[in-house]
Amino acid sequence: MAWPPPVLPINRTNAVPQLDTHPADHNNANAAVNTIVTELGADPSGPYVDVTTRLARLEFVVYRPTVAGGILGPGAAVNVATVDIPAGSASRQMLFLYTGSFATNGAPALALDITNISGGIIFHTVVGAIASGTSHSIAGWVSVGAPGGTFNVNAHNIGASGDIDVSANPAYAQAAAIIYPT
Numbered sequence: 001m002a003w004p005p006p007v008l009p010i011n012r013t014n015a016v017p018q019l020d021t022h023p024a025d026h027n028n029a030n031a032a033v034n035t036i037v038t039e040l041g042a043d044p045s046g047p048y049v050d051v052t053t054r055l056a057r058l059e060f061v062v063y064r065p066t067v068a069g070g071i072l073g074p075g076a077a078v079n080v081a082t083v084d085i086p087a088g089s090a091s092r093q094m095l096f097l098y099t100g101s102f103a104t105n106g107a108p109a110l111a112l113d114i115t116n117i118s119g120g121i122i123f124h125t126v127v128g129a130i131a132s133g134t135s136h137s138i139a140g141w142v143s144v145g146a147p148g149g150t151f152n153v154n155a156h157n158i159g160a161s162g163d164i165d166v167s168a169n170p171a172y173a174q175a176a177a178i179i180y181p182t
Helices: 022-040 051-057
Strands: 059-063 077-084 092-101 103-105 109-115 121-129 135-144 150-157 163-165 174-181
Touching (some): 077 092, 092 109, 109 135
Antiparallel strands (some): 077 150, 092 135, 092 174, 109 150
């Protein structure tokens, strides 16, 4: 069947001179179908076989990170978020975002990075000097070439003095992974 289907009439009448709700039933059903067709748009399945396949290919998963406790002195690093990619499709693209609010003592400097399961750095950002209670984030595209896998966000205190408390505001830390098919 071609999409979208032709617009159905919603103004049928009954030529028989009697009270009859049959035309109104058709008009109501047709109006509902027209509303659905309008909502789905001109190409609801996109490049896929059908809408069900299209919806099944897109996943949006929000991960609540475990915020490591402790104080990061100069030169120290700690994992602040871990995302485990579910096994399934072997080829995915992932937009990964982490944002967190940190408490500080003195004048530390912050760097964040995303690493893969083997520890290789995929994305790295140097925030620099930070003030207590400020929020900082890192984001990047990650290619997931095999089913499953773990990606980590690490916080580093790259300052010569001062501390960063990565456990002070865990309620403000969020990690999100938006998984796309390739």
